[in-house]
Amino acid sequence: MRTAEAICTKRGARLTDIRRRVLTSVWSSHAPIGAYDILAGLNADSGKIAPMAVYRALDFLMEHGLVHRLASLNAFIGCALADERHTAHFLICRACKSATEMDGAAVTRAVKKTLTAHGFIPEIEIIEIQGLCAHCSDQDVRRP
Ligand SMILES: [Zn+2]
Ligand SMILES: [Zn+2]
Structure with missing residues (x-):
């Protein structure tokens, strides 16, 4: 999480609360996790988050290489090599x-x-x- 913050700061991007929480739930899942499960997890914690907010947070996290999308599973996974641009x-x-x-x-x-x-x-x-x-x-x- 500190790495994620450092990367965002370096790039002048902001790790907002929702982005941070989505990133945390991707990382705390032992297997790739779908957007719906992320949403369900967040809502179980604190109720009513709009699905769009989760999708937008995922877009942001992917754009910055903090998570990858697994196309064949339609699920997301955290990236440990986020600091370098790479194809996963x-x-x-x-x-x-x-x-x-x-x-x-x-x-x-x-x-x-x-x-x-x-x-x-x-x-x-x-x-x-x-x-x-x-x-x-x-x-x-x-x-x-
Ligand atoms: Zn196995
Ligand atoms: Zn990666």
Whole structure:
């Protein structure tokens, strides 16, 4: 949270109360969390927050790299590397629902090279791999 504040201050952005609370609920969830669940959690704490306020807070947090959206799950996850601009690549476990942000530098380089080769200008880049994490693949959860 202090990192988040430092990043916002550095960029001249304001971590308002609602943004802070949305960020906290994303971080305190052990798995990626959907906007609806964030809203439900906040409302359970202190009642009546408009859904739009949560969506706007999420937009702000994504814009500043503090959270990422997992397209395949339509859910959000906090970013531990928020201080550096990067494209997020995720490993998503279907058994325990964890999502791990890969160190994507090599992937990013390979994608960039391919894009250049095709003269393609990227607008949305999503790399999400679903499967079983190391912990779950040790257990008997192989069958979907
Ligand atoms: Zn990240
Ligand atoms: Zn797992």
